[in-house]
Amino acid sequence: MAQSDFACSLCGSGKMFVMSSDMNSTTTTTNNNTNTNITNADDSFQFISTSCDELFGLESTLNETECQGVAPFFQAGCPCVTIAGAPTASPVAQQQQEQDDTTPTTTTTTDENEAAVSPTGSPTVEEAPACVATNDSETLRNTCKVYGLIFLILFLVFCMLRRRYPQTYAVRSWDAHPSPTALANPEYSLLGWISQVLKISDDDLQDECGMDGTCLVRINWFGLKLCAVCMVNAIWLIPVYATSKLAEDTECIVDSMQSITISNVPSGSGRLIASTIASYIIFGYTMYSILGELEWWKRYRHRFLAKQTARNHSIYVRCIAPEEYLSDAKLVEFFNKLNNSTTADAICVEAHVARKIPNLTKKVAERDALVANLEHAINVKEDTGVGPMHSTKLCGGEKVDSIETYTQELETLNQEIKEALEKLAAQNGALQTKGSSLMSDMEKEETSIPATAAPSADATEETPASFLGGKAAAMTNLLSGQDDGEHLTAAFVSFRSLQAANAAIQMDHSETPHAMEAFEAPDPDDVLWANVGKTHSQLQIGRLLSLALTTLICLFWTVVIAFAASLSSVEGLREIKFINDMLNVSPWLEPVFAQLAPFIVVIVNALLKTILTVFSSFELPVSIATLEASLFTKLAWFMIIQNFFVASIGGASAAAYTELIEDPTAIIGLLATSLPAQSTFHIQILLVNVFLSMGLELLGVSRLAVAWIRRSFGPGLTEKERRSDWMGLKPINNPDPFIHSLYTAWNVLYFLVILVYATIAPISSFFMALCFLIMGVCFRYVLIYIYPVTPDSGGKLFVSLLRIILVCLVIAELTVLGLLGLKESAIAATLMIPLLVVTVLFNIYVKQKHFSVAEHLPSGKCLAADEERNADGFDPSFLQDAYLHPDLKAKKTLLPDNIPGSPAAERDEEAPDDLLLVPEEAGTVPKRG
Numbered sequence: 001m002a003q004s005d006f007a008c009s010l011c012g013s014g015k016m017f018v019m020s021s022d023m024n025s026t027t028t029t030t031n032n033n034t035n036t037n038i039t040n041a042d043d044s045f046q047f048i049s050t051s052c053d054e055l056f057g058l059e060s061t062l063n064e065t066e067c068q069g070v071a072p073f074f075q076a077g078c079p080c081v082t083i084a085g086a087p088t089a090s091p092v093a094q095q096q097q098e099q100d101d102t103t104p105t106t107t108t109t110t111d112e113n114e115a116a117v118s119p120t121g122s123p124t125v126e127e128a129p130a131c132v133a134t135n136d137s138e139t140l141r142n143t144c145k146v147y148g149l150i151f152l153i154l155f156l157v158f159c160m161l162r163r164r165y166p167q168t169y170a171v172r173s174w175d176a177h178p179s180p181t182a183l184a185n186p187e188y189s190l191l192g193w194i195s196q197v198l199k200i201s202d203d204d205l206q207d208e209c210g211m212d213g214t215c216l217v218r219i220n221w222f223g224l225k226l227c228a229v230c231m232v233n234a235i236w237l238i239p240v241y242a243t244s245k246l247a248e249d250t251e252c253i254v255d256s257m258q259s260i261t262i263s264n265v266p267s268g269s270g271r272l273i274a275s276t277i278a279s280y281i282i283f284g285y286t287m288y289s290i291l292g293e294l295e296w297w298k299r300y301r302h303r304f305l306a307k308q309t310a311r312n313h314s315i316y317v318r319c320i321a322p323e324e325y326l327s328d329a330k331l332v333e334f335f336n337k338l339n340n341s342t343t344a345d346a347i348c349v350e351a352h353v354a355r356k357i358p359n360l361t362k363k364v365a366e367r368d369a370l371v372a373n374l375e376h377a378i379n380v381k382e383d384t385g386v387g388p389m390h391s392t393k394l395c396g397g398e399k400v401d402s403i404e405t406y407t408q409e410l411e412t413l414n415q416e417i418k419e420a421l422e423k424l425a426a427q428n429g430a431l432q433t434k435g436s437s438l439m440s441d442m443e444k445e446e447t448s449i450p451a452t453a454a455p456s457a458d459a460t461e462e463t464p465a466s467f468l469g470g471k472a473a474a475m476t477n478l479l480s481g482q483d484d485g486e487h488l489t490a491a492f493v494s495f496r497s498l499q500a501a502n503a504a505i506q507m508d509h510s511e512t513p514h515a516m517e518a519f520e521a522p523d524p525d526d527v528l529w530a531n532v533g534k535t536h537s538q539l540q541i542g543r544l545l546s547l548a549l550t551t552l553i554c555l556f557w558t559v560v561i562a563f564a565a566s567l568s569s570v571e572g573l574r575e576i577k578f579i580n581d582m583l584n585v586s587p588w589l590e591p592v593f594a595q596l597a598p599f600i601v602v603i604v605n606a607l608l609k610t611i612l613t614v615f616s617s618f619e620l621p622v623s624i625a626t627l628e629a630s631l632f633t634k635l636a637w638f639m640i641i642q643n644f645f646v647a648s649i650g651g652a653s654a655a656a657y658t659e660l661i662e663d664p665t666a667i668i669g670l671l672a673t674s675l676p677a678q679s680t681f682h683i684q685i686l687l688v689n690v691f692l693s694m695g696l697e698l699l700g701v702s703r704l705a706v707a708w709i710r711r712s713f714g715p716g717l718t719e720k721e722r723r724s725d726w727m728g729l730k731p732i733n734n735p736d737p738f739i740h741s742l743y744t745a746w747n748v749l750y751f752l753v754i755l756v757y758a759t760i761a762p763i764s765s766f767f768m769a770l771c772f773l774i775m776g777v778c779f780r781y782v783l784i785y786i787y788p789v790t791p792d793s794g795g796k797l798f799v800s801l802l803r804i805i806l807v808c809l810v811i812a813e814l815t816v817l818g819l820l821g822l823k824e825s826a827i828a829a830t831l832m833i834p835l836l837v838v839t840v841l842f843n844i845y846v847k848q849k850h851f852s853v854a855e856h857l858p859s860g861k862c863l864a865a866d867e868e869r870n871a872d873g874f875d876p877s878f879l880q881d882a883y884l885h886p887d888l889k890a891k892k893t894l895l896p897d898n899i900p901g902s903p904a905a906e907r908d909e910e911a912p913d914d915l916l917l918v919p920e921e922a923g924t925v926p927k928r929g
Contacts, residue, residue, distance in 0.1 A: 136255050136257035137256045138591070139591070139595075140684070140767075143595060143688065148687075148691055150692065150695060151690075151695040154695030154696065154699050155695060158695075158699045159190050166186040168704065170184050171733055171786050173185065173785070179790075183200060193781065194777055198776075202300065205784075209789060210790070211792055211793070212625075212792050212794075212797060212798075213740075214300060216744060216797075217779055217780055219798065220747070223747065223750060223751060223754070223772040224773060225289065226286060228769065230758040230765035233281055233758065240271050241260050241261060241262060241264050241265055242259055244271055257680060260763055261679065268823070270827075272820055272823055273828045275820065278758070279759050279835060282755070283812070283835060290806070297798055297854055301794065301855075302858070305498075306857055306862075308869065310521070310523070310883070311524070312498060313349075313494055313495050313497075313879055314492055314494040314501065314521035314883060315492070316490070316518070316519045316520070316521045317493060317517065318490040319489050319515050319535065320491060320516060321510060325516075328353055329351075331348075332346070332349075332350065335351070335495070335500070347495055347496050347497055348496075349876050350494050350879065350881075352885075353487045353490070353491040354487070354489075354490045354532045354533035354885070355424070355428075355484070355485055355885065356485070356486040356487075357424065357484040357887060358484065359420065360420045360421070360424070361887050363417050366413060367410065370406055371894055373402070374402075374403065375898050377403045377406060378899070379715075379718055381403065387401055390405070392405075410895075417892060420484065421890070423484075427485040490534075492883030494876075497862070497866045498857060502862055504518050505518045505520060521883070522623030522624075522625055523623070523625070523791065523792065524883055526623045527623055528622060529885055529886070531621060531622050538620060539619070542619045543619050546615045546616060546630075550612065553611060553615070554638065561601065562646055563600075595684075597684070598681070598685040598689075605689075608635070609741075609742050612634045616630040616631045624737070626793075628793060629741070632745055632797050633800065635742060639748045639749040639752070640748065640807075640811075643749050644753070647685075679757050679760065679764055682753050682764075683753070686750055686753060686767070687771065693746075694774050697778060698778055703732065707732040713726075737787065738782070740793075743775075748801060750768060750771060752808045755808050756812045759812075759816050760819065803847075803851070806843050810839055813839055814836070817832045
């Protein structure tokens, strides 16, 4: 079928000329005299009409099949017809039908590719906008019914399973978890756990769930408070919008959801001032709340930094220069001199310069795997009485006794690792001596730091002759990179006092840019040792590569999100040919696509997290927490750019992108036009995300799936085997870390939606409040009962979120300002300008000091904490080798725990068969079933 640009003679709507592609015809309409031709040929027909009243009379002559074929074109093109039972005309059409138009109108067409012409022969180019029926209310009801029911089912199943299977749903209540806690008490009623987790204070949350976990819970509390103010505001704002008088630009609004938005207010109406008043209330409260959240963050950030932990007493130094400081002893001496500290009362406890040890790392990994295989072979023999055999090659090969072979290989690896560790210790001592002996007397006099230094703990005494002789070959291999032990340009340095550690982080230690940079140390268990010691050029190239790839994927993701957004509207659906054909045949698919659209967005964002994690790893982060921070930044801006802007513009019109490319300044007007119509789609996305993600998170579907695979295919003869990882699969007692970056990034979209739509579509605040409430309860439970504390960025994700919320404030106000301008309300738009100015000034004000005062522990609090600890007798033993590479701390000789004669060899017959869905008391070990 083909459509021309004829306009309806009653309402002016275009696309009323419909005919088959293989026919030509001509019709002329003058006043009410119309020559209409309907032809059936090869199951096709042509229908020519220039007014809606003709359609009413004509459609009654068509049979049912023909009406179904023509109906979609009429409905899409003309507001005077609704193909849903009997056709009805809009109020404007009825008024125009009552008038007697005496001016003759002539329309002629000779070919389907020819345009409509006026009586004077000139083409008709003006086409009035069409009214398109929306079903936003029905769409939201269906979303709540479908996805809300899914969440309710998952939630009830979880509540019933929670007490019956505490090993699965209260993992932190027993000692097998990496970070057990007394807060994870499973002894609550079916729903009693909800009130219990809500009663836990922020202090207890920080102590047991870490700073990032506490901040995530606080984010949801902040969002809930903001929604409460918006809901109170909506109580008076919704009636203002809903009771607006009918006007020409609002006559098409018949959906109840649209009728309580700003779209229902006519242009130039005085009621638009209410939108400005609401904006002052909402945005003013948001800025006030941000100040309160910054105070909260400062308090708990300082509390976190004052704790006696290795990370708070240590720093990470990278790009160390000059080279003489590439030794443990030299760095200790440097920082002691910096604090006027003597050897007897050293402030700097120890330093560990990173070393390149790929060979040792490989051997230690091989030995760990070999020990696990040997332990399993011994267990198999004890169970069956027969020693296991294995092939020496992957395909074919000789069958050998596993225990005997593994034992011999283990002896060899133990000897090699022992020799490697001793050699590395000797090389480290040689480098310490080299660093101190090669400096000239002149250098000693010129440098502010003495060149002589006490040898490190693992150094050996060497005379110049023995160094030049016995160590010459080893040093040649070492410095040429042919052997393990080469020192990298990075180190971890630990201090007795918090004051010295915080001062070292904030000082410049070199006049060379990017040299001797000091940073806050990550948790020792969180260090990515493969990235420690990377050069400045490697870091810059990695960041550039990550940025370039992120930009490319952002451009590609625009297509994906725009497609998903197009599924949320009838117009968008029919712009896609194959979907349009499907809807012509099966109109009932429209609501199905409407519910599918937000689901697609949620799924592709889950996939996006994996892709951006890979890109963030190219930046060579030194810890998992740093990787999470980088990932959060990328995800947050993707949420704003893709899930909000692209979804809004893409859902409005396919031609909107062309308009934006031609005139980038049209973004405000484009958003102001499209956002009111897209409120339902954004609410859908967030509801679907909450219902699915929180339901699956509580029930632990992914954790259970991984644990089941590990239990089914991994070794499990002993308790140790069942509690250990296997091929990257974790047992139920040792879940993967919580993904703070993903959930915090999703909160960016929640805040942006509530800030933008609290004024435009006030009803959205009620849906967002529901989302924040569900997330607040669910996050508290899984953080307290399931997930380990590490990795922990120390609340840096929270402060990054606050910075982005400040940007969202400006975006929301510009959108409201642009919308009021399009509504031709000069007074309301003008009154928004002072609020925008205040918001910009507020951004500048809080970014001056409110963020930086909590980045480090203030000197006064450092001194107070140090004095308190010194008075109690400070013991720095917790710092000893905390940041020494784990492979350098490996045992020289490692044996299986179950070798004959060993106490651990006695097999515990009461050991668990699995750690998955076994109904036992919390804290006990489930038995073999």
